[in-house]
Amino acid sequence: MKISLIAAVSTLVLAGGSAGAATVVVPGTSDPFLAGAPSGASVDFNGVIDANTDYAPAESPVAISVKGGDTLIISASNDPTLGSVGNCTGCTSGSPAGGADINSTPFTTTGFTALVSGFPAALPINSLVGLFNGPSPSVFEIGDGGTFTVPTGATELYLGTADGYQWNNNVGAYDVTLSGPAVPEPATWAMMLVGFGGLGAAMRSRRKLAAATA
Numbered sequence: 001m002k003i004s005l006i007a008a009v010s011t012l013v014l015a016g017g018s019a020g021a022a023t024v025v026v027p028g029t030s031d032p033f034l035a036g037a038p039s040g041a042s043v044d045f046n047g048v049i050d051a052n053t054d055y056a057p058a059e060s061p062v063a064i065s066v067k068g069g070d071t072l073i074i075s076a077s078n079d080p081t082l083g084s085v086g087n088c089t090g091c092t093s094g095s096p097a098g099g100a101d102i103n104s105t106p107f108t109t110t111g112f113t114a115l116v117s118g119f120p121a122a123l124p125i126n127s128l129v130g131l132f133n134g135p136s137p138s139v140f141e142i143g144d145g146g147t148f149t150v151p152t153g154a155t156e157l158y159l160g161t162a163d164g165y166q167w168n169n170n171v172g173a174y175d176v177t178l179s180g181p182a183v184p185e186p187a188t189w190a191m192m193l194v195g196f197g198g199l200g201a202a203m204r205s206r207r208k209l210a211a212a213t214a
Contacts, residue, residue, distance in 0.1 A: 021179035022064075024159070026076075028085035028170035029054075030061040032131050032139050032160035033116060045165040052166040059167045061131070061160035064178060068134075068152040072180040075145035076128045082173040085126045087163045089171055096174050097143040098127025102164050123162050128174050131158040 033043045037056040045052040066072065076096035078084040086093030101122045116131065116139050123129070128142045134154040142148070142159070150157070159176060161167070 021177050023175060023177045024062055024064065025079055025082070025173050026062050026128065026159045026161070026176050027082070027173045028087070028126070028161050029059050029167045030160035031059040031163075031167040032061050032129055032158060034060045035063075035116070035131050035137070035158040035160070036133055036156070051168075054167050061158040062176075064157040064159065066132070066150045066154060066157045068150050068154050070150045070180055072148050072150065072157070072178055073145070074130075074142055074148060074176060074178050076142065076174045076176045077144075079173040079175045083171065085161050085170060085172040085174060087126055088166075088169050091171075093172055094126055095144065096128040096176075098124025098141075098162060100125055102162060119162065125162050125164070127162045128176065129160055129162050131160070132156070133158070 031043060031054045034041065034054060034056045037043075037060065039057055041056045042049070043054045043059075044050075078095060084093040084095060092099065102119065102125045116137055119129075119139055120141075123139070123141055124143070128144075129139050130142045130148070131137055131139050132151050132154040133156045134151050136151075139160075139162075140148075141162075161170065161174075163170060
C-alpha cells in the first residue's frame with residue numbers, strides 16, 4: 001500500500017503545471033491507432049506480426065480525461081531531456097509541427113476494433129497528433145499547438161505522433177501543456193495530495209493500534 005500511495009502522489013505531482021494547466025510527456029512511440037486498446041492488443045502492418053507490430057500499453061498514446069464542449073489550449077515543444085521525435089533511430093527528427101507529409105496507410109488490427117482507419121491526407125511525419133474518443137473518432141494534427149473544442153460525448157483525448165508504421169522504434173518525446181476548464185487547478189491537486197497524506201497517516205495509526213493490541 002505504501003508503494004501505491006507514493007505512485008499516486010508522484011502521478012499527481014507530475015501532472016500539475018502552471019495555473020490552470022497540466023504538462024505531459026508524449027513519447028515518439030505513442031501510436032494513435034492503439035487509442036483505448038486493452039493491454040496486449042496490437043496494431044500490425046499488412047497483417048503480419050513481426051518487428052513492425054506495436055503493442056498496448058508499450059506503444060499506447062497518452063490519454064487525457066476531457067469533457068465534451070470544453071475548450072483546450074494545447075502547446076508543445078521538444079522534450080529537453082529526451083530530444084525531438086524521429087520516426088527511427090538516426091532518422092531526421094524535428095519539432096511537433098513535423099516534417100514531410102505522409103500518405104494515408106492501410107492498417108490491419110489484432111485483438112481490438114480500430115478506432116481509426118488511417119490518417120488524413122497531408123499529415124506531417126513526426127508531428128504531434130490527437131484523437132478524441134466518441135461517436136466519430138479521427139486523428140487530427142496538433143503540431144506546435146492551438147485551441148481545440150472537445151466534441152460532444154468525448155471523454156478522452158489521446159496524444160500521439162504521426163508515422164507510417166512501427167512506432168516502437170521511434171525516438172524522442174514532446175512536452176505538451178494543456179490548459180482549459182477540463183484541466184484541474186493546482187489547488188485541486190493540493191487538496192488531493194493532502195487527502196493521500198491523510199490516508200497514509202490513518203493507515204499508520206491503524207497499524208500501530210493493531211500492533212499494540214496484538
